[in-house]
Amino acid sequence: MGQIKRLLRSVFAALDRAFDRPFGPAWNPFHNLGALGFFYYWIVAVSGIYLYIGFDTGVERVYASIERLTHVQWYLGGVLRSFHRYASDALVVMMLLHLAREFAYDRLRGVRWFSWITGVPVLWLVYASGITGYWLVWDELAQYIAVATTEWLDTLPIFGEPIARNFLARDSLDDRFFTLLIFLHIAVPLILLFVLWLHLQRITKPRINPPRGLAVGTTVMLLALSLAYPAVSHAPADLAKVPGLLHLDWFYLAWYPLFDLLSYKTMWGVAGVLTLGLVAMPWLPPLRRAKAAxxxxxxxxxxxxxxxxxxxxxxxxxxxxxxxxxxxxxxxxxxxxxxxxxxxxxxxxxxxxxxxxxxxxxxxxxxxxxxxxxxxxxxxxxxxxxxxxxxxxxxxxxxxxxxxxxxxxxxxxxxxxxxxxxxxxxxxxxxxxxxxxxxxxxxxxxxxxxxxxxxxxxxxxxxxxxxxxxxxxxxxxxxxxxxxxxxxxxxxxxxxxxxxxxxxxxxxxxxxxxxxxxxxxxxxx
Amino acid sequence: MRYLGQLAIYAAFAVLIGYFSVAPSYTHAPTDRGEIKLSFSHGGQKRGGCRQLSAEEIAKLPPNMRVARSCPRERLPLLVEMDVDEKPLYQETLKPSGLSSDGAARAYRRFSLPPGPHRIALRLRDSDRSQGFDYEGGFDIVLQPRQNLVVDFRTEAGGFVLR
Known part of the structure; x- marks a missing residue:
């Protein structure tokens, strides 16, 4: 464990030096990973509010409403959809880099265990937020995610009826489903915000806003990307067909191909071991604490x-x-x-x-x-x-x-x-x-x-x-x-x-x- | 020079985000094959019939729960078989759900098949009989590439149905 930390620490130290040259220490993104994560969260929240206004929860209309935003109102709805997507992806990048950096610098053991432990549910909640978002589009990718996710959940002996049966055929779904889904897509990020608040409880003066220059730079970058490479949907979902070629968002959906490679039960095992491993990490090994002041x-x-x-x-x-x-x-x-x-x-x-x-x-x-x-x-x-x-x-x-x-x-x-x-x-x-x-x-x-x-x-x-x-x-x-x-x-x-x-x-x-x-x-x- | 460096880093980050948000593409199921999904939820018959309680047994029950007959909650497991083109493809004994084994048994299986005509034969036993089946069904289908054909079971429809 110590060697991995030392190696990672060397990598981050080299990146720090490299990024200090163009950005300077104050604007260096590696010094602002958590703050950038928060910033992307707010971009996703604000752009999401606009998308929600144009979103129709009818099962036959949901896809069309997003297509209308994307193509008819491309100058605002389309840009904001891409902004929403790319900021969510950037949030995952920042979150994972933040986690790796705190691990590398050993900022997880001793009394710092609290911030680390409260960061673990953040991982789950960020992924759950993103996955429910992809689900809402109700295209072939959403269909694939819906079926795979519910089949995975069905391997847990907690549901009376297999929830994957909701996606058997065209007549299985009704409008209430997307109402439930949009509720989840709003509720989960709100829970995430609460957990993030907890995450910051044991540090004073937490930096939750990046420096203005960095904020402007990253916003312009995301807007440019949204204009140059707008996010688009797959073909509409059709439960009578098996989804074909899928353009996965690997930041959120890298887990899904593993379902095909391994079994659902194995993937529960992997998720459990990863989660428990992260939870146990502050005590691997326990820090020999110096005496308190x-x-x-x-x-x-x-x-x-x-x-x-x-x-x-x-x-x-x-x-x-x-x-x-x-x-x-x-x-x-x-x-x-x-x-x-x-x-x-x-x-x-x-x-x-x-x-x-x-x-x-x-x-x-x-x-x-x-x-x-x-x-x-x-x-x-x-x-x-x-x-x-x-x-x-x-x-x-x-x-x-x-x-x-x-x-x-x-x-x-x-x-x-x-x-x-x-x-x-x-x-x-x-x-x-x-x-x-x-x-x-x-x-x-x-x-x-x-x-x-x-x-x-x-x-x-x-x-x-x-x-x-x-x-x-x-x-x-x-x-x-x-x-x-x-x-x-x-x-x-x-x-x-x-x-x-x-x-x-x-x-x-x-x-x-x-x-x-x-x-x-x-x-x- | 400093701003050029920043621009290069922002551009690299944008390329990273833009690329991995849609690529590389992934094929979940072969596009030149179809799929049959056998899925249903059905409760087997109760294990054993109802029994008349004796007066002593009734007296032992709490006053508000006194009934003349005792009926078991536990259900029988289901035996399901599916043949495709007269070859056995699937056979399973499905246990009833619930802590008291009184819930419906559930099936959810996917089978990848080449496109073209197929004969599907299905059998289900939900009673305590030792031979034969309580429900049998068969379908002649022409499976299309990427088709998702669902086989369900509904007692009210008389057994297996295609959806």
């Missing part, structure tokens, strides 16, 4: 920054319980916390300068704690060789710290770059533990913890609390966001930074301060 009320003033920055809604502000003169205090939900450390970095009390026997903060990770982090910074600084000395803070999900360390370069790995309190940059430079600080983490738009990179940039740029202090010489701080395959690119960037540092006047000649956490640096910042 812990609130220390002695240092928490209830400012709420940790709750605002948590990407998973794991930190909530609740009424104060210890009698101290603050309205609120932070509370961590263990079942939601992924131990990314972003809350710790958001806490204004996460200051390595503090002159206390034991460094503590308002909200901390048990492992690694803020104190551990400061110790590791000192260890790394002590190991630095001569020359412009660079302290790299990196994310464990990107290029590993061991691959970064070199002569004059020491690396400290973090569960997320967002777990680095900005005060540590100030600390390293003002204590002359290094001549420059280099930040690295997941490639832009691919942060393993969603907002780690975004919050770090905002904090360093002084746009979000806690801000990097103005006194920190910005020419001694650099950053490069690179995926796990870009170690050489990262090394080159660090080397360039070292060269730039050597050209700067000042503290690069100063030897590192030998210190340990027990001999914590003293003095105010």
């Amino acid at each position: 812990v609130v220390d009320l002695d240092h928490c003033n209830g400012c709420g920054r940790c709750a605002a920055d948590c990407p998973y809604g794991a930190v909530a502000m609740v009424p104060r319980t210890d009698g101290r003169p603050f309205a609120q205090q932070a509370a961590v939900s263990d079942s939601l916390c992924v131990s990314c450390g972003i809350c710790m970095a958001a806490c204004p009390t996460s200051m390595p300068f503090r002159r206390t026997s034991e460094l503590a903060t308002g909200i901390d990770l048990p492992d690694p704690s803020l104190r551990d982090l400061r110790e590791r910074v000192h260890e790394a600084a002590n190991a630095l060789g001569p020359g412009p000395r660079v302290m790299v803070f990196g994310c464990d999900h990107a290029v590993p710290a061991t691959a970064i360390a070199a002569d004059g370069v020491a690396a400290v790995g973090l569960p997320c770059i967002g777990a680095l309190p900005p005060s540590f940059i100030d600390y390293v430079l003002s204590r002359r533990l290094a001549d420059g600080v280099f930040l690295t983490g997941c490639r832009e738009g691919t942060c393993n913890n969603r907002f780690g990179l975004r919050w770090t940039e905002a904090r360093v740029d002084g746009l979000r609390d806690p801000r990097l202090r103005k006194r920190v010489p910005r020419e001694r701080v650099a950053r490069c966001w690179a995926d796990h395959q870009e170690a050489s690119h990262l090394a080159a960037e660090i080397e360039a930074f070292r060269r730039a540092l050597s050209a700067l006047p000042g503290p690069d000649a100063t030897p590192p301060v030998a210190a340990s956490a027990s001999h914590a640096p003293v003095g105010a910042p």
Whole structure:
């Protein structure tokens, strides 16, 4: 499983880099798969409303009503029918890519199981929505789908009468059938919307709209395709005939040829194994979870920054319980916390300068704690060789710290770059533990913890609390966001930074301060 | 250059969507053959006849459920046979549906045949007889390529019917 994930992750990393060039990180479709899926859903919903107005549920009139929309009113009904079809296909592509990407980046285990599990019924519901849509056209393809689907369902011992008998002959069907079908075609996507809402419940600030440029681009693309290659029907359904050559929509109907290749019962087995396999995947194998963040009320003033920055809604502000003169205090939900450390970095009390026997903060990770982090910074600084000395803070999900360390370069790995309190940059430079600080983490738009990179940039740029202090010489701080395959690119960037540092006047000649956490640096910042 | 790259990617995506939404084409059933679909739903006769209950047995029943006769719910399975051109093509014993085996037995089978004239003979046993059949039927048909010929069974029509 791990090898498959690594392989897929390499593929996605390569695609990310390739798509970053023309689109840039913000518009990169691979950074917006879920949002694009939502966007296509809304296109399908809106175009579907218009098609519904022109749709006639009479069994003898249903085909003609769609033909009228397609050919007589080609400029609107026809275009919207194609738009409806192609957006549905694009939705399937986005959904499957989103699933593969989340799997590749291992965003399904641990507390993330909820989003994964609620995604499984989404698969079924999207396919059910699409299949009932094809059924509504009542052409030869619809006839084939109707017969095959009902024959498949009839292998379940739940129907009194075989429902496939509804499609035996021309006189088997009546108008009520298409009324039922259009109801299903509307109800199933509405249920899908509810499940999608559930799907997003355990993440904060979910991105459900793609950037405007990407939305415009993909809409124009779908419209152009609809005009150049309009969707058309097969010959009308005729139950006295066996459907002949079929132009399948493989995005939705790839399952159907397998009915002919295998048996219906086997296909139930395949569907069951696939579904159960997907459901079980978050525990294959179970994630050895790091301990959840812990609130220390002695240092928490209830400012709420940790709750605002948590990407998973794991930190909530609740009424104060210890009698101290603050309205609120932070509370961590263990079942939601992924131990990314972003809350710790958001806490204004996460200051390595503090002159206390034991460094503590308002909200901390048990492992690694803020104190551990400061110790590791000192260890790394002590190991630095001569020359412009660079302290790299990196994310464990990107290029590993061991691959970064070199002569004059020491690396400290973090569960997320967002777990680095900005005060540590100030600390390293003002204590002359290094001549420059280099930040690295997941490639832009691919942060393993969603907002780690975004919050770090905002904090360093002084746009979000806690801000990097103005006194920190910005020419001694650099950053490069690179995926796990870009170690050489990262090394080159660090080397360039070292060269730039050597050209700067000042503290690069100063030897590192030998210190340990027990001999914590003293003095105010 | 950047916009050209985007245009190329959008175009490639459009081609992917446009192509796989209709191609490659697929032939579900051979177009040079016809199909006979044997499908019906029919309840076999009740297993055993009704029995007069004794006064003691009636007394044991709840007051609101006291009846003089007890009739079994369970139905007999059906034996169905179909020959085409005097060759046996299908024979099956169909069990009654339902948890108490009191529902109709159901048949739904498809047979692919070459086009042309055929003689179909059908037999169904729904009683507890050990020999012979309760219903028999035969049809001389000329099957067309891609024709879907349905053979149904309706007691009120006297047995097997073509639809």
